[in-house]
Amino acid sequence: MKAVVDVPENYLSSIKKGTEVIIEIPDVNKKITSSIDVIGQQINANSRTVIAEIKIPTDGTLKPNQLAKVKIKDYASNNAMVIPMMILQTDEKGKFVYVEETEKGKKVARKKMVTVGSIYGEFIEVLNGLQEGSKLITKGFQGLYDGQAIAVN
Template sequence: LLQLDNSLIKQSAAAASQNIETLKAQAALAKSVYEKQKNLWEQNIGSEIQLLTAKTNADALASQLKGATEQVGVIKDQLAYTSIYSDVDGVAEEVNIHVGEMFMGAGQIKIVNTQKLKATALVPENYTGKVRVGSDVALNFPDMQKTIETKISVMGKVIDPLSRSFFIETKLAPNSDFRPNQLVQVKIKDYSKANALSIPINILQNDEKGKFVYVAISENGKMIARKKMITVGEFYGDNMEVLGGLAIGDAIITTGYQNLFDGQFITTVAK
């Protein structure tokens, strides 16, 4: 992404490398002198002072060579730090630094990777027992007029004390049309039931005995409105699930039901 000014460090690296070559030559010479002095000492030629002096000189130069080599390693590490890389793949969306400018530690380049996007949402805490990792999710992108099916991949373990909700996360398949921070409508399937019976929620009425609807029944050749008490379950959109009280084939009255009473004669109009 960026290459910082490393001219001084390169000069230091070149000087250190040159110093190493010099020390290598000096250390090799000192080692050779020591080995020759040692051979002469073993033949009772020369003094012990000469042997110790040669050994001390060889050891000192070897130690200097080791230190210089380590110093070159440190300089190479410093040189590597002058090259700035991103830890993620992507495109540089924003670049706030230019050649020749100085900058502080704040972020200067924004990297965008549309290949690893995710959708997040906050879910009210009363759905804690109904939503889990793996639950089906429908993501609707209103601006794109597109809906995709996916599943919850991550679910928060903590209820936010302010919003009384927990977060969920779902991964998105790579798609160049998606954008970070894009708004999306999240629909989570928290309940499903095969062959469920449902009715429009607006026709549901209440009295002191509970919830009921009116159905049309033929008695003695005439159509009569009969009140049927029902038990309801979950609701979705404009529909309410019926758990009991209705049977297949019941003709539910959906028009004019507000002013009916049990046993009232009615007239049906064919559409």
């Protein structure tokens, strides 16, 4: 059995035969890890997609033409730092988050400019601007300013 999927053309540079995928089939509550077996040679002019085929090992629970969601593993990093995308803010200088710091025995909010990378679901990769162990402010951050005293609950 195989899955035939339309892959947006902007992913073409990051996939090849053998690229890992996760196939989610909600009807049978199943996740299958496989890889791309064939990548089409022509882009659909209307949808700007190319067809890819993925071999699916079957155990008899899957049926032809069943709907599935395919996640392409087009990026991997063993040391990626990711944060909730909802806390990322933007101003005229760029993207930033607020972190908790202690200064003179008091907790304050510090604005940290960040460079971001890939998005995965509700999270975004931070390439620069934060250190491991930074205490991100995830509630009440919208109205903060740099250096503002904060109370931590």
